[in-house]
Amino acid sequence: MTDHTTEEPTRRDFIYIAAGGAAAIGGALTIWPFIHQMNPAADTLALGSIRKDISSLGVGQEITVMFRGGPVFIRRRTEAEIAEARAVELDRLPDDLARNENLPDNASASDANRVLNPEYLIVKGNCTHLGCVPVGNGAGDYDGWFCPCHGSHYDASARIRRGPAPENLPVPTYIFENDGAVVKLGATSDEVAAAGWSVA
Amino acid sequence: MSHQSTYEPKTGIEKWLDSRLPIVRLGYDSFVDFPTPRNLNYWYTFGGILAVFLVIQILSGVVLAMHYVPHVDHAFDSVERIRRDVNYGWLIQSMHANGASFFFVAVYLHMFRGLYYGSYKAPREVLWIIGVVIYLLMMAAAFMGYVLPWGQMSYWGATVITNLVGALPVVGEGIREWLWGDFAVGNATLNRFFSLHYLIPFLIAGLVILHIWALHVPGNNNPTGVEVKGKGDTLPFHPYYTVKDGFAIVVFLMIFAGFVFYLPSVLGHADNSIEANPLVTPAHIVPEWYFLPFYAILRAVTFDIGPISAKLGGVLAMFGAIGVLFVLPWLDRSPVKSMRYRPIAKWCFLIFVIACLGLGWCGAENPDNLVFEFGGIGMPFVVLSQILTAYYFAYFLVILPVLGFVEKPKERPESIEASVLGSSPAAAPAE
Ligand code: HEM
Ligand code: FES
Numbered sequence: 284m285t286d287h288t289t290e291e292p293t294r295r296d297f298i299y300i301a302a303g304g305a306a307a308i309g310g311a312l313t314i315w316p317f318i319h320q321m322n323p324a325a326d327t328l329a330l331g332s333i334r335k336d337i338s339s340l341g342v343g344q345e346i347t348v349m350f351r352g353g354p355v356f357i358r359r360r361t362e363a364e365i366a367e368a369r370a371v372e373l374d375r376l377p378d379d380l381a382r383n384e385n386l387p388d389n390a391s392a393s394d395a396n397r398v399l400n401p402e403y404l405i406v407k408g409n410c411t412h413l414g415c416v417p418v419g420n421g422a423g424d425y426d427g428w429f430c431p432c433h434g435s436h437y438d439a440s441a442r443i444r445r446g447p448a449p450e451n452l453p454v455p456t457y458i459f460e461n462d463g464a465v466v467k468l469g470a471t472s473d474e475v476a477a478a479g480w481s482v483a
Numbered sequence: 484m485s486h487q488s489t490y491e492p493k494t495g496i497e498k499w500l501d502s503r504l505p506i507v508r509l510g511y512d513s514f515v516d517f518p519t520p521r522n523l524n525y526w527y528t529f530g531g532i533l534a535v536f537l538v539i540q541i542l543s544g545v546v547l548a549m550h551y552v553p554h555v556d557h558a559f560d561s562v563e564r565i566r567r568d569v570n571y572g573w574l575i576q577s578m579h580a581n582g583a584s585f586f587f588v589a590v591y592l593h594m595f596r597g598l599y600y601g602s603y604k605a606p607r608e609v610l611w612i613i614g615v616v617i618y619l620l621m622m623a624a625a626f627m628g629y630v631l632p633w634g635q636m637s638y639w640g641a642t643v644i645t646n647l648v649g650a651l652p653v654v655g656e657g658i659r660e661w662l663w664g665d666f667a668v669g670n671a672t673l674n675r676f677f678s679l680h681y682l683i684p685f686l687i688a689g690l691v692i693l694h695i696w697a698l699h700v701p702g703n704n705n706p707t708g709v710e711v712k713g714k715g716d717t718l719p720f721h722p723y724y725t726v727k728d729g730f731a732i733v734v735f736l737m738i739f740a741g742f743v744f745y746l747p748s749v750l751g752h753a754d755n756s757i758e759a760n761p762l763v764t765p766a767h768i769v770p771e772w773y774f775l776p777f778y779a780i781l782r783a784v785t786f787d788i789g790p791i792s793a794k795l796g797g798v799l800a801m802f803g804a805i806g807v808l809f810v811l812p813w814l815d816r817s818p819v820k821s822m823r824y825r826p827i828a829k830w831c832f833l834i835f836v837i838a839c840l841g842l843g844w845c846g847a848e849n850p851d852n853l854v855f856e857f858g859g860i861g862m863p864f865v866v867l868s869q870i871l872t873a874y875y876f877a878y879f880l881v882i883l884p885v886l887g888f889v890e891k892p893k894e895r896p897e898s899i900e901a902s903v904l905g906s907s908p909a910a911a912p913a914e
Contacts (some may be wrong), residue, residue, distance in 0.1 A: 311628030321661050347762055354762045414646040415764040431766060449792060
């Protein structure tokens with residue numbers, strides 16, 4: 284008879300550990316599809332770009348377009364607004380990043396880093412606090428947008444200036460087409476690179 | 484369950500079934516001959532009322548689901564169709580929408596009852612915790628249900644609440660898109676909310692069974708907080724409490740019917756009669772009334788706390804307000820259960836109830852509006868919410884732990900029987 288009190292691992296120990304390990308890894312691999320199915324589906328991701336004709340937009344006018352399920356503000360700014368946005372010193376901004384998807388993440392929040400053509404300011408229209416749609420056309424204390432939900436003020440470059448919102452309104456990827464008559468929202472990275480986006 | 488079974492199958496078929504699946508025995512021992520403290524008052528009827536409302540929500544919900552279309556282009560119209568064209572749809576939709584409110588009325592009274600009589604203390608901690616889980620699931624079900632009619636408040640309520648998750652550092656934005664299944668609240672969101680809204684009530688039903696199981700091991704607490712000691716302390720559940728619960732259920736259903744028939748929309752919000760529009764936010768977003776205290780706590784945190792931003796701080800406070808209920812059994816150090824015999828805790832509890840109602844009031848108001856205004860001077864609502872939030876947490880984290888050591892409880896009756904029938908059981912008249 285063999286001695287069963289030995290401390291040596293037995294074949295049974297091995298099977299225990301192997302079966303347990305297979306169950307744990309198999310379980311994790313099974314759970315993942317059930318979690319990942321809730322992320323945006325392929326067709327949702329593919330719906331990521333639209334074109335909008337902006338040739339009829341007059342100076343000082345603003346339109347809101349629906350893009351990826353939410354609003355995007357397109358504002359043709361006046362000379363005065365551009366000058367005002369550019370005059371702001373960056374250390375007065377609560378959020379000092381450009382939040383511009385066309386530029387590297389660390390680009391500073393200067394007005395030049397927020398636009399491709401200074402005349403057109405194009406930003407996503409959900410307040411960075413809890414997602415309400417701010418009121419535009421120069422509203423608020425900083426001549427830009429005002430969010431009535433909890434009182435966030437954005438300036439003429441749609442940067443947060445006061446209120447609970449933590450970040451500037453983000454700039455979606457976009458390029459101009461047809462000599463600036465059309466804006467394409469949701470541009471690819473190649474298009475963005477070719478369009479002349481660069482950190483100022 | 485925990486007491487000796489007294490069921491005796493009489494007919495042949497009962498005997499046959501009892502030796503195979505003793506389900507009749509389970510029902511008999513749980514709801515007919517279950518020994519129940521003889522002094523339960525009407526605050527103890529809300530458990531039965533809650534069970535009735537779970538059934539009402541499931542039955543009316545299954546019917547609504549036969550006519551409801553979970554698609555952003557059709558959801559709003561399909562609910563309008565239920566209310567106008569589907570046979571008795573106006574009745575069943577009204578039952579479901581108002582049923583949710585009455586469900587919460589009952590659960591809040593049920594929970595305050597537990598807080599007052601110390602029902603969360605040993606040996607009922609697990610019972611209490613299962614209750615808090617049920618409450619969390621009810622909130623999830625109601626939140627997702629309110630999104631389904633796809634009105635303006637549905638859409639913007641969902642947007643604001645899911646955006647809260649975005650406050651979490653690093654993972655927040657990923658989780659938010661994962662919840663949405665899109666880049667904003669949209670069709671994918673509506674579909675999954677419908678699926679989960681259908682599922683959660685059945686999870687609740689399963690937990691209710693565990694809740695009653697955990698109740699029937701130690702048995703009911705009672706208004707004296709003194710545990711059952713002998714047979715004289717209890718009465719069989721049937722007919723004493725089937726009748727008492729039944730009476731309370733009928734009265735509660737009458738009030739419910741008053742709302743269903745005469746005030747069907749008074750608890751709803753007018754903005755939800757406007758179809759969802761992702762481009763226009765309503766002037767003033769408010770959740771359903773039963774979430775208002777938590778909404779006030781969320782908005783009370785307007786300042787950064789070290790590395791925690793105000794936005795994240797608000798979210799943590801809101802979830803913490805419910806999380807603290809899980810550890811309550813270990814926070815309250817007093818060995819005395821019922822606040823009847825706790826002279827200081829009783830008043831602190833009363834102020835706690837007022838604080839909760841006050842938070843509800845703050846949640847409905849614009850934070851910058853003035854409260855207690857006199858001649859243009861007053862306190863902004865946000866300051867009132869901060870004071871009440873501080874009291875809410877202090878009640879659990881400071882008052883109850885400290886009172887356990889410093890409060891001198893009043894003398895308690897020696898038994899339930901003595902408290903009902905006079906000082907000594909011997910003096911009781913024969914029944
Ligand atoms: C815990 C139980 C439940 C609660 C608290 C609850 C709550 C709600 C709420 C608050 C609404 C919005 C009503 C409105 O404002 O118009 C709603 C809608 C809805 N619920 Fe439920 N519900 C529950 C169970 C169920 C079940 C079990 C089903 C399906 C089997 C269901 C199906 C629906 C449907 C189809 C709607 C959309 C129609 C409508 O808005 O009236 N519900 N629910
Ligand atoms: S959502 Fe804009 S300030 Fe809160």
